[in-house]
Amino acid sequence: MSRTPESLPPAPAPRPSGPQVVVIGAGIVGCALADELTARGWTDVTVLEQGPLPAPGGSTSHAPGLVFQTNPSRTLTAFARYTVEKFDSLREDGVPCFRPVGGLELATTPERLAELHRRAGYAAAWGVRGEVVSAARCKELWPLLDTSAVLGGFHTPDDGLARAVPAARAQLERARGRGARVLDRHTVTGIERADGRVTGVVTDRGVFPADHVVSAAGFWGPVVGRMAGVDVPLQPLAHQYARTRPLPELAGAAEEAVRPVLRFQDRDLYFREHHDRIGIGSYAHRPLPVDPFAVPGYDEARAGGREMPSSYPFTAADWAPSWQDCRRLLPALRATEIEEGFNGVFSFTPDGMPVLGPSRALRGFWLAEAVWVTHSAGAAKAVAEWMVHGRASVDLHECDLTRFEDAQRSPSYVAERGARQFVEVYDVLHPLQPMEQPRPLRVSPFHARQRELGAYFLEGGGWERPHWYEANAPLAEGLDVPARDAWSARYWSPVAAAEAKAARERVALYDMTPLRRLEVTGPGALGFLDRMTTNNLRKRPGAVTYTLLLDEAGGIRSDLTVARLGPDHFQLGANSPADLDWLLAHAPGGVTIRDVTAGTCCVGVWGPLARDLVQPLTHEDFSHEGFGYFRAKRAYVGHVPVTALRVSYVGELGWELYTTADLGLRLWDTLWEAGRAHGVIAAGRSAFNSLRLEKGYRAWGVDMTDEHDPYEAGLGFAVRMDHEFVGRSALDPSAVPERKLTPLLLDDPAAVVLGKEPVSVGGGAADGYVTSASYGYTLGRCVAYAWLPPLPAGTGVHIAYFGDRLPATVAEEPLFDPKMTRIRR
Structure with a gap:
């Protein structure tokens, strides 16, 4: 006897698969995450909520x-676009x-x-x-x-x-249909752990074992974080x-x-x-x-x-x-x-961005915090991809938990900066506009001298960074520097042109202290770094190598400058705290990795007269024959022991000179006094950025991220396929890229763009966007790099700037000194 469909028993729930995941919080983010995880096959998911469903009383329950x-952030825009797409398909x-x-x-x-x-x-x-x-x-x-x-x-x-509560409910129902459990009226009281890894979540109604725990608790995030021993800067x-x-x-x-x-x-x-x-x-x-x-x-x-x-x-x-x-x-x-x-x-949060990703302090503990309804589904999708596949399909470096420095994690800092983010939520903010307080927070040993020279400081990563020096204003008199519009003239001075000119013609000192420095040591250091990076590091001590950190999909996680100071001793010039986190997560026993930035400092000495300045101060041979390009050497400069790297990010002869923080001021004064005879100046980041773009040097996090591979980004020269490294199997050097990081020169000598502007090739919709841009004072044109389809040099494009269409032309790179004669002399 057959039964009608109505009389059939309900189909059994699918058997959960994948690791055990506990999501704390059934607001819009937790519900979206349960849906995204189960859609990717991780169905052993339990969502715990302290309040009653469907409106448990967090921010989602009252969100407008x-x-x-x-959004100025491409990542947040991608999150919001996905949220619209997903919510538009949901029905309650x-x-x-x-x-x-x-x-x-x-x-x-x-x-x-x-x-x-x-x-x-x-x-x-x-x-x-x-x-x-x-x-x-x-x-x-x-x-x-x-x-x-x-x-x-x-x-x-x-x-x-968005109808936030119905959208949360609809996503929860989809997750339930794939096997997820949703339990309200369960208050989390603790996080269990063993051997540095999360093992479960304790509630007032029992313990839930877990391989992964995700805090999606909204403004209760710091409370859950404290249970796990993890700071949540919110x-x-x-x-x-x-x-x-x-x-x-x-x-x-x-x-x-x-x-x-x-x-x-x-x-x-x-x-x-x-x-x-x-x-x-x-x-x-x-x-x-x-x-x-x-x-x-x-x-x-x-x-x-x-x-x-x-x-x-x-x-x-x-x-x-x-x-x-x-x-x-x-x-x-x-x-x-x-x-x-x-x-x-x-x-x-202190920078207004979400806090996403795994914690180094407790393996298996994840954050999906400070996410508003606008970005909820997109952020949840990214975290789910990260958990299941090891990476997200969009760049997350702006949202990564590890982006905050230790100095930016104090409760006072988080409270002060969070309140300021509230005040500025609708303000017109310039991309270079620094925070006003708390400053100064981190200063280099040269700070007192910089102030004496009238440094104009902007801030990054908590560091005070000189962008130009008013002491150089007389050098700008008489220079033909085009007038700027009001927007691009903010946080800029024509003094930057004079500083760039001095670096091209004489010699300049640059404070490179904020450049992150990691020390990697131990008997397995070489093998470890060889596996983690793309270039050939198996060179004799004294070699310096530019190389890349890739993820398993071949995306660029970071770029590094690696100096081999000894057989088992390496100094890495890195970008963000995420680099340290990535390396620590992969380091084997016997390898020690330390962030030595705070205890050291660096002066970049660059310009045609750099050797004339430095050589008389040291007994070591700083000639081209005795100290070649991309080499490292320990020496004394005056009374100061330094590690000297012959590298240049401004396209001129010179060195990065590193020493300990206690000797930094003595190093600066020694170089300054000796440099007077050569017309030395102190130069700031504004000139530095102009000079590095004229040379086509990329800035990670701006010009390329893990959304890009080395060949698209024009960094194939830093990849050696003759050894195994993370991401190697995902690379195809023979593939024709569909997009490339492309140098552009604006046609109008007076035109300037700043970055993130749309670029069109045929005059219609945007075909790409600008990453970095700066006026090239040596070239007499604004230089802009943009992600575009492959285009031959000479192709005309247009960059939209405040509603105007500025013509620009695809250029050959490097735009300045293509034969590298100025650096290698």
């Missing part, structure tokens, strides 16, 4: 759901989890209008539809606007509103959100929202429809930090009269100025009042 895809009770009403950002000042043109450039570069529109078009899109003060807007038709802050009473102008609205999500960033405000009401969010108020260790649990919050743990009482005094701005922009609000409001808690 705004999704604006365009038959209702889509994404409403593509579009986005509209307003400009009421010329500065903001220029910023919207720049954002339109980002959108074009990263593949997001958008255009700068007139005030009249803004009125068409949002009829309630008073556009008398509006100068224009940026309209992105594919942006919109500061929760409260953000005001309010809803008006019903508006007659919106009466009878059948849809939740039909108009674009509106941003009034000049007043730190945003607006969205809720049927016949308007929801308003404000970042205009004072920062309201929240202690994550003091946030109550769900039941405690409810007992205290709060709707959820992440919802704090509305502070009317903070709201009052914003309400006046709202009524000026939307006159219809003058006839209504705020019906309800709350201060909702969100997560902020």
Whole structure:
């Protein structure tokens, strides 16, 4: 006897496979991660949530759901694009989890209008539809606007509103269907570990064994991190959100929202429809930090009269100025009042980016923190790929947990910088704009002398970095340096041209102390580095080699300069804390790796007269015959012991001179006094960047990342296929690349771009984007490197810059001194 489909028993749940994974937190990120992991075959996934589902009381439960895809970060834009794509395909009770009403950002000042043109450039570069529109078009899109003060807007038709709680629920159901467990009302109280590896999660209702644990706990991330012995650099802050009473102008609205999500960033405000009401969010108020260790649990919050743990009482005094701005922009609000409001808690990091990835402190413990709804599905996909496949399909170096220096992990730093990120969330920020506090944090031993010379400092990695010196201003008088537009003139000075000229004609001292230095020692050091890097390191002590760190897929994780100082002793010039983390994760017994940056310093001595300056100060032979290019030598410069590397990132003769931090000032003074006879100057990063681009030297994290292989990036010369190394099997030197890092020269001698601008070949949609750019003072043209399809030299392209189309031409590289005669002399 056959049975009807309705009478059949339910199909058994699939047997879980893959390692045991526990995800802590069933907010939008935890739910998305469970879905992404199970979709990739890791179905032994348990999601633990302390609150009740489907709205457990974290940030997701009150999120307004705004999704604006365009961001200066290509990675965050990719996250948002995937989130839109995924949520658009999700349904909860038959209702889509994404409403593509579009986005509209307003400009009421010329500065903001220029910023919207720049954002339109980002959108074009990263593949997001958008255009700068007139005030009249803004009125068409949002009829309630008073556009008398509006100068224009940026309209992105594919942006919109995410229904966060339904999207979380829909993703959880898909994960459940593949075998995942979802348990609410389970409060995590501890993380079990053994031999430096996570083994389980302790809750108030039992212990859950785990091979991997992912903290997706949102603003509770620092609490979970402390249980695991892992710092989570995250500061929760409260953000005001309010809803008006019903508006007659919106009466009878059948849809939740039909108009674009509106941003009034000049007043730190945003607006969205809720049927016949308007929801308003404000970042205009004072920062309201929240202690994550003091946030109550769900039941405690409810007992205290709060709707959820992440919802704090509305502070009317903070709201009052914003309400006046709202009524000026939307006159219809003058006839209504705020019906309800709350201060909702969100997560902020010191640099405003998410915190993703595995912890070195506890193997198997992962973070997926400080991710907003906008980027949730994309970030979850990246973490799932990382866990299952060992790498993500998008570059994550801006989000990697390891990116923060130790000096940037103190609770005071995280709190101060997190609060500043809140203040600046809608500010117009220049790409070179440094943080104001806490500074100075890290300074080189030369800092006092640099200040005496009038150094203009910018900041990176906590380091104070001179970009030019006002003492060199007289050298700039009479130089033919094109005037700049207001944007590119910020954090720039024509003094940089004089410093670049001095390095080309005489000699200059550059502070290279912030360059990360790793020391690798031990009897297995050579074999280890040979396996980890692409070039030939089996050279005699004294050799210096430029090489690459690749991942298993052949992507460029970093580039290194490796000096073999002894048979088992190597000094590595590296890029970020992630390099140390990667090497430590692969190092065998008998190999010691130390970051020696803080205890050492470096002066770059470069220019045609560099040998005239240095040779009289040392008894060692610094001639070309006695000290060849890409060689290392220990010597004394005056009274100071140095490790000298004959390398040059400005394309001129010279050395990097390393010594211990205690002797740094003596080294600087020795070189300075001896250099007076040769017209020595101190030069900054602005000139350095110009000179290195004229030589075509790449900057990792800007020009190339693990999304690129060495041949696309023009670094095939650093790959020797005659030995085994990580990523070798993924490389094909004979393959024709579909894209290349391409040098461009702008046709107009006065034109300048800064990076991240879209580049078009045929005049239509963008074919690529600019990575690094700087004016080449030796060449008399702005140099820009861009990822483009392979193009022959002489091909004309256009770079979009604030709405203008600047013509540029593909050039042969290196643009300066192609025969290397200036370096090898």
